[in-house]
């Protein structure tokens with residue numbers, strides 16, 4: 383029986399994880415979970431899963447739910463997430479919160495030797511060096527949940543490190559892949575949230591449209607697989623069938639294919655190296671799909687992807703700034719405070735505004751993340767929707 387802490391249980395990945403776990407009640411048990419504000423869904427999950435510990439976003443929700451479930455221990459905010467992730471009985475922490483709030487609980491879990499099934503890519507972008515270093519020191523596995531990274535992880539299995547030539551990450555292109563930059567000026571939130579292939583949380587759906595998501599994934603791949611940025615390629619692949627590929631020294635391509643169903647990478651992160659059937663599997667027949675298309679990425683059309691390689695190569699806290707500025711800007715667009723193209727403007731401005739080049743400590747990275755958020759929030763107040 384694998385005992386799981388599920389951070390971000392009410393979200394899109396959280397929901398798919400609950401599907402995987404409840405399909406195999408003899409194999410998995412969710413012993414702790416967290417959510418932020420969706421107490422209705424949170425309460426339903428508590429009834430279904432009967433965890434021993436629950437982390438919530440506010441004292442108000444804690445009091446409300448504690449009255450309803452007196453036998454369960456509750457915690458609030460970051461402290462609640464840390465406690466959920468570090469409970470003695472937990473074997474693996476599935477981090478499915480949105481944004482870099484995942485950093486503290488992930489680090490705390492690694493320090494007490496819990497394996498990590500990582501969906502929360504922002505954590506790795508913000509502080510990849512320190513997360514991977516802590517995992518190495520504590521002999522902890524970081525198993526990818528992001529579909530592209532799960533695909534690469536699967537392709538790399540059994541390969542000698544020296545065999546690898548490059549990683550090829552596929553990108554669906556998001557909601558606006560067929561629009562010109564001119565047409566992007568007037569797009570709405572509703573249009574942006576309409577992703578062609580995947581149903582996901584709001585922030586990552588916006589990130590997919592701006593191609594920020596692919597940028598975050600490039601940096602995520604750099605840290606997860608220890609691959610140099612010039613060996614990471616991105617191709618446009620509209621069907622989202624090939625989840626990603628690797629190229630070996632002799633020119634052989636290995637790819638992982640499957641339906642757009644996050645239960646697959648989630649389950650593999652939890653059962654690795656064993657494979658199990660997926661319940662009510664989506665129909666998948668390549669002869670029905672007929673053709674798969676691949677196109678080069680247009681870095682002028684998607685400047686956030688070009689910027690990811692730049693901040694990644696600069697290193698230090700540059701990726702931290704890139705991620706923090708985007709978290710604020712993407713959420714400001716969701717809240718109607720800025721226009722779609724202003725997301726890119728604020729991310730670029732934050733990166734150009736940052737000049738530190740020396741090595742930074744984890745404490746400094748956390749401070750730079752906070753500082754970037756404050757600056758971008760101020761810019762949004764001053765310049766939003768101008």
Ligand code: NDP
Nearest residue numbers: 390391392393394395418419420479480501502503582583
């Ligand atoms: P959702 O927005 O659907 O869910 C986010 C979860 O985090 C919810 O449980 C939410 O609680 C909780 N949460 C939100 N804000 C906070 C906060 N400030 N403190 C603590 N918890 C918080 O996101 P997704 O499931 O789509 O994505 C989760 C992560 O997985 C992201 O990092 C994303 O990039 C990554 N990912 C997602 C994929 C997908 O298919 N969705 C694919 C690959 C990666 P509440 O509901 O109560 O607000």
Ligand code: MG
Nearest residue numbers: 528529530599
């Ligand atoms: Mg992905």
